[in-house]
Amino acid sequence: MDNLEEMYNEIIMEHSMNSYNKKKLASHDFCDLGHNPNCGDEIEIEVKLNGDVIEDMAFSGHGCAISQSSTSVMIDVLKGKTVKEAKEIIAIFIGMIKREITDEEELERLEDAIAFKNISNMPARVKCALLAWHTMEDILKKLEEGEK
Ligand code: ZN
Secondary structure (H helix, E strand, O other): OOHHHHHHHHHHHHHHOOOOOEOOOOOOOEEEEEEEOOOOEEEEEEEEEEOOEEEEEEEEEEOOHHHHHHHHHHHHHHOOOEHHHHHHHHHHHHHHHOOOOOOHHHHHOOHHHHHHHHHHHOHHHHHHHHHHHHHHHHHHHHHHHOOO
16 A cells, blocks of 8 residues: 555545534535435535535435545535536546546546545445535536526
């Protein structure tokens, strides 16, 4: 195991235990449920907007360490971003897991979420890692369609 891999594992571990993002917001504009029947992961993501900026996010639910950690890291990365930036970052994350995006500069936009890069070597865990990101994709789609 090299140092980079160790650092990645540390990020994943840290977020899987008692994440500060695991809570309910006082109020939210959008929320959605994500469910991964393969593993039993269930999450609910809440989003509060300020104009087109993601002002706050939180999640609740349960599941394996990878799903919980991926959700928490995603919240850290997307909070404070515009909706447009969030969509780009989500696409990069999904592209990284599918190994369609390998460009270092592009991957840097993922900030700590790059820690999940090696999940693509563990097919059984891929859906766990992607759950929050697909759920957030759905939320942004609803948002664009103007639904609540
Ligand atoms: Zn899982």
